[in-house]
Amino acid sequence: MTRGAAAIQVAVVGHTNTGKTSLLRTLMRDVSFGEVSARPSTTRHVELARMDVGGEALVEFYDTPGMEDSISLLKIISDLEDEQARKDPSEAVRRFLDTEHARGLFEQEAKVIRQLLSSDVALYVIDARDPVLAKHRDELSILARCAIPILPLLNFVADKDSKEAQWREALAKLNMHAVVSFDTVAPAAGAEQLLYSKMATLMDAHASRFERIQQNLDAQAKARREAAVDLLARLLVDVAAYPYAVNSNDDVPEGMERLYNKIRKAEQFCVDRLLSLYGFNRSDLLASELPMSDGVWEDDLFDPATLTSMGIKFSGGAAAGAATGLGVDLILGGTTLGTAAAIGAVIGGGTQTLRYFGRRMGDKIGALVTGVSRIRVGDEILQILVTRQLYLIKLLELRAHASQEKMTLTIDAQLLDVRRGELAKLIATARTNPEWSSIEKEPHWSDARQRVFAGMRQEFIAALAQVKA
Amino acid sequence: MTFPESSKKIPLSRFAAVWLAESVGLLEQESGLTSPRPADLPPLSAQADEAHKQIWLLRRAYGLGLHNGLLGALEIWYSRARVAFLLLAVLAILSGVTATLSVFAGPERQLNVFWALIGLIGVHFVSLLAWCVAALLGSNANAGFFGRVWYLLAQYLSRFHDGLDKTNHTILQRGLTQALGDSQFAKWRIRVTSHSLWLIVLSSSVIALLLVLSLQSYGFVLETTILPPQAFVSAVHFLGAVPSLLGFIVPDETMIAAAINSEGISQDSASRRAWASLLCGMLMVYAVLPRLGFYVYARLRLVQESAKLQLDLTKQYYGELLCAELAQRTGIVKDPAPVLRAPPQVQKQFKVKGAGIRLIAFELAAPVQWPGQQWSQLLAATDIVDTGQQRQQVLDSLSTQAVAKLLIACDVSLSPDRGSLRWIADVSHHAEQLRIVLLSAASSESRNRSDIWKESLLSIGLEQTQVMTDELIALQWVSAND
Numbered sequence: 001m002t003r004g005a006a007a008i009q010v011a012v013v014g015h016t017n018t019g020k021t022s023l024l025r026t027l028m029r030d031v032s033f034g035e036v037s038a039r040p041s042t043t044r045h046v047e048l049a050r051m052d053v054g055g056e057a058l059v060e061f062y063d064t065p066g067m068e069d070s071i072s073l074l075k076i077i078s079d080l081e082d083e084q085a086r087k088d089p090s091e092a093v094r095r096f097l098d099t100e101h102a103r104g105l106f107e108q109e110a111k112v113i114r115q116l117l118s119s120d121v122a123l124y125v126i127d128a129r130d131p132v133l134a135k136h137r138d139e140l141s142i143l144a145r146c147a148i149p150i151l152p153l154l155n156f157v158a159d160k161d162s163k164e165a166q167w168r169e170a171l172a173k174l175n176m177h178a179v180v181s182f183d184t185v186a187p188a189a190g191a192e193q194l195l196y197s198k199m200a201t202l203m204d205a206h207a208s209r210f211e212r213i214q215q216n217l218d219a220q221a222k223a224r225r226e227a228a229v230d231l232l233a234r235l236l237v238d239v240a241a242y243p244y245a246v247n248s249n250d251d252v253p254e255g256m257e258r259l260y261n262k263i264r265k266a267e268q269f270c271v272d273r274l275l276s277l278y279g280f281n282r283s284d285l286l287a288s289e290l291p292m293s294d295g296v297w298e299d300d301l302f303d304p305a306t307l308t309s310m311g312i313k314f315s316g317g318a319a320a321g322a323a324t325g326l327g328v329d330l331i332l333g334g335t336t337l338g339t340a341a342a343i344g345a346v347i348g349g350g351t352q353t354l355r356y357f358g359r360r361m362g363d364k365i366g367a368l369v370t371g372v373s374r375i376r377v378g379d380e381i382l383q384i385l386v387t388r389q390l391y392l393i394k395l396l397e398l399r400a401h402a403s404q405e406k407m408t409l410t411i412d413a414q415l416l417d418v419r420r421g422e423l424a425k426l427i428a429t430a431r432t433n434p435e436w437s438s439i440e441k442e443p444h445w446s447d448a449r450q451r452v453f454a455g456m457r458q459e460f461i462a463a464l465a466q467v468k469a
Numbered sequence: 470m471t472f473p474e475s476s477k478k479i480p481l482s483r484f485a486a487v488w489l490a491e492s493v494g495l496l497e498q499e500s501g502l503t504s505p506r507p508a509d510l511p512p513l514s515a516q517a518d519e520a521h522k523q524i525w526l527l528r529r530a531y532g533l534g535l536h537n538g539l540l541g542a543l544e545i546w547y548s549r550a551r552v553a554f555l556l557l558a559v560l561a562i563l564s565g566v567t568a569t570l571s572v573f574a575g576p577e578r579q580l581n582v583f584w585a586l587i588g589l590i591g592v593h594f595v596s597l598l599a600w601c602v603a604a605l606l607g608s609n610a611n612a613g614f615f616g617r618v619w620y621l622l623a624q625y626l627s628r629f630h631d632g633l634d635k636t637n638h639t640i641l642q643r644g645l646t647q648a649l650g651d652s653q654f655a656k657w658r659i660r661v662t663s664h665s666l667w668l669i670v671l672s673s674s675v676i677a678l679l680l681v682l683s684l685q686s687y688g689f690v691l692e693t694t695i696l697p698p699q700a701f702v703s704a705v706h707f708l709g710a711v712p713s714l715l716g717f718i719v720p721d722e723t724m725i726a727a728a729i730n731s732e733g734i735s736q737d738s739a740s741r742r743a744w745a746s747l748l749c750g751m752l753m754v755y756a757v758l759p760r761l762g763f764y765v766y767a768r769l770r771l772v773q774e775s776a777k778l779q780l781d782l783t784k785q786y787y788g789e790l791l792c793a794e795l796a797q798r799t800g801i802v803k804d805p806a807p808v809l810r811a812p813p814q815v816q817k818q819f820k821v822k823g824a825g826i827r828l829i830a831f832e833l834a835a836p837v838q839w840p841g842q843q844w845s846q847l848l849a850a851t852d853i854v855d856t857g858q859q860r861q862q863v864l865d866s867l868s869t870q871a872v873a874k875l876l877i878a879c880d881v882s883l884s885p886d887r888g889s890l891r892w893i894a895d896v897s898h899h900a901e902q903l904r905i906v907l908l909s910a911a912s913s914e915s916r917n918r919s920d921i922w923k924e925s926l927l928s929i930g931l932e933q934t935q936v937m938t939d940e941l942i943a944l945q946w947v948s949a950n951d
Contacts, residue, residue, distance in 0.1 A: 015884075015886070016884055016886050017884035038918070038921070039884075039921055040884035040885060040886060040921065041886075041887075044806035044807065045802055045803075045804055045805050045806040046802070046803045046804035047801065047802050047803065048801040048802070048803045050801070052512070053514075056512070056514075062803060065806075066886070068886040068887035068888055069886065069887045069888030069891060070888065071856070071857040071860060071888055072857075072888060072891070074857065075857060105810070107807040107808075107810075108807055111804050111807070114804070115803075115804065129882065129916060130882070130883060131832075131833075131834030131835065131880075131883075132835075133832050133855055133883075134855040134856035134857065134859075135832070135855075135886075135888060138857065161882070161916065223788060223791050226783065226788050227788030227789050230783065230784070230788055273789075277789065447650065447651035450650070450651075450781070453783075454783065457783070
């Protein structure tokens with residue numbers, strides 16, 4: 001193993017405005033890298049992005065300014081070629097760096113060439129939507145003189161205007177047969193792995209390092225997904241187990257509003273943690289097709305319309321609740337069922353009613369003595385929480401860090417039903433353990449709670465696998 | 470493969486390390502901050518497996534604990550636990566000695582053998598039986614009375630220390646609960662303490678017994694009201710069987726018969742030694758040795774449980790921590806941007822005199838079909854400009870013969886670059902009038918860069934009217950006779 005050796009130097013070059021900085025944003029999973037815009041010549045300096053694996057810099061990517069006048073530059077370089085330079089093509093390129101041109105009109109290009117000469121490999125980024133032009137050929141011709149392997153990378157191949165085939169044909173004519181397609185906005189599954197393995201074939205000596213990067217990619221993706229579903233499991237247990245106490249019957253509507261707020265806060269906390277886990281900011285989700293704006297779900301959790309808009313249909317008492325105030329399960333305290341119905345509280349149906357019967361009786365007695373009732377959210381709210389967050393996780397997994405465009409994910413409310421199967425059982429267990437909720441205070445740590453988390457994580461991972469982009 | 474993170478050991482027991490890590494974790498979660506990696510901790514390798522991640526996290530916690538006071542609090546706890554154990558050990562010695570002395574108390578120099586035995590090991594035996602029953606039933610409740618007392622005392626004592634931060638103390642307590650999780654470690658730790666304290670009680674009983682028997686003369690008697698002499702013979706043989714195997718002397722039948730309902734004072738010294746030996750042997754075999762056995766067993770189980778202790782890496786906190794550790798670093802400017810240069814400028818209109826018209830298809834996608842056949846026939850032939858050679862040819866021919874009207878068609882799905890703008894500026898010197906028409910070949914709206922083109926063209930000195938987006942109007946402009 002070449003541990004400790006210098007990092008592989010990769011120069012990311014190309015015509016102006018082909019997405020070099022975007023490529024690095026996606027590869028580094030860093031939305032803040034460099035500056036990206038629709039305008040040409042956005043990057044005018046050389047910027048380093050170091051890929052550390054386990055603290056060791058394996059690869060150093062250099063984002064370079066776009067080449068803007070390759071036709072003139074090639075002419076200058078060709079004019080510098082003599083007998084000696086013909087034996088070593090890089091000689092003329094070096095000579096160019098010493099000319100006035102390199103300090104004048106072609107200063108930007110000189111930076112690119114200097115970086116190329118000190119790099120191990122060049123990634124030549126192509127906007128596959130562009131026609132193959134002479135200036136592109138001239139760029140490649142200059143690159144070829146720098147005497148390092150070149151891997152052309154076709155960006156925007158997912159676009160309908162993509163001329164991928166023409167590009168591949170043109171590159172083949174220039175004797176470049178190793179080409180990689182990599183859409184920085186919507187990278188195909190495995191495209192990143194393919195990119196590294198192609199680079200590895202160009203640089204045999206460094207193959208083991210690229211392999212380590214690939215391993216690291218897998219490890220990271222897995223760790224992120226596990227951390228993400230854990231956040232969701234926490235949210236679900238927090239909300240499901242959370243019993244909110246209100247002091248007397250009169251306080252119930254006000255208490256509900258406080259309960260709503262606590263749960264809204266818990267959901268937002270989860271969303272923020274998910275965003276930061278995947279390296280996004282709130283504002284990065286602005287353009288996404290999930291109904292979010294600025295990292296906040298647009299539909300209020302407790303607005304009856306949210307259920308309808310997500311296509312969630314619950315039968316019986318829950319639906320009645322949805323029609324009035326939404327989704328609060330009143331644990332019958334000192335209040336009557338009539339009051340509960342009037343405020344739109346919903347009594348959970350089915351097995352849960354049986355499960356809570358004993359507890360309710362206990363609560364009833366307790367409430368008679370203390371005048372304290374307890375309310376908590378119903379299944380439909382949990383359904384919204386789970387469905388929304390699952391789609392958010394999926395979106396974050398799919399979303400490239402260079403994306404400035406919309407992604408399409410259609411929410412299917414049937415993805416994972418909180419009232420069915422294993423998940424329903426896990427939720428029921430959480431509900432019988434109010435001390436598990438961390439909304440109000442430090443949760444009681446127990447084995448059983450851990451088991452519920454683990455079970456939920458498993459359910460979520462299975463559900464995520466079913467989401468189609 | 471070597472992992473640098475495993476090369477350095479943490480000077481803590483496994484349990485203490487896990488406890489510290491859980492506590493550090495709680496502190497970090499509480500404050501919402503993730504601390505930077507401790508200076509002496511190498512970064513986590515991407516190939517690290519579960520075990521190495523565990524070690525790395527423990528080392529990280531140790532490094533952080535050194536500075537945030539939790540390690541100090543942990544050490545205080547441990548030192549207080551030792552003090553608690555010492556106090557209980559002193560108590561144990563006292564009670565062991567007292568138990569022996571109380572058996573020998575009284576003015577008469579004679580001892581009822583069986584009463585003495587019950588006095589010496591009775592309590593121990595009952596507690597051992599109770600413990601065995603509880604252990605067999607798998608109950609956690611009776612992990613050991615002494616052990617529990619030790620834990621509570623340690624807890625109590627650890628609260629009082631000048632250098633102890635209250636938050637740290639609380640966090641340590643919560644960390645303890647988390648570190649123990651569903652592990653059996655705590656149970657066996659308590660049992661080890663219980664057994665060791667009992668061992669101290671019994672050992673001090675034995676020592677006190679030997680001391681008393683060494684320095685004073687006692688006669689041993691067997692008393693009964695209803696039992697036949699043979700019962701004593703059987704009992705002594707039964708109880709003495711195992712001690713005799715270990716070399717303790719067991720009184721023979723005549724000694725037993727002589728001791729029944731006799732006066733101890735008249736006993737001969739051989740009998741006395743035999744009885745004393747039996748008493749010691751029984752104390753060893755029925756009290757000290759079983760306790761020692763249980764103690765050793767509990768120790769072994771504790772070692773096993775300790776090896777099983779680990780951090781729950783599926784916890785969100787550890788997941789996020791490992792994610793952050795494996796993430797990359799970006800954003801170092803290696804070569805700063807050059808000074809912005811003024812773009813080349815086009816020739817103002819009507820500065821040169823020219824004749825005729827010329828159409829240029831500039832970098833249009835091949836095959837170039839502009840401006841379409843009927844227009845091409847009507848107007849002059851279109852120059853296709855793409856390569857450097859074509860650029861040069863057009864420039865050369867224009868410089869020999871300037872034109873009256875020059876129309877250049879550009880594709881707005883491309884980005885305007887410095888090279889293109891410079892060439893346009895160059896040819897503008899050889900045309901009386903110049904118009905640029907922006908064509909859009911792309912289907913998607915996002916690739917319509919006509920605004921950027923307009924802006925760029927204005928920056929090289931063209932006027933608004935010279936930049937056209939309507940192809941038809943542009944062609945009419947060229948073909949018009951004015």
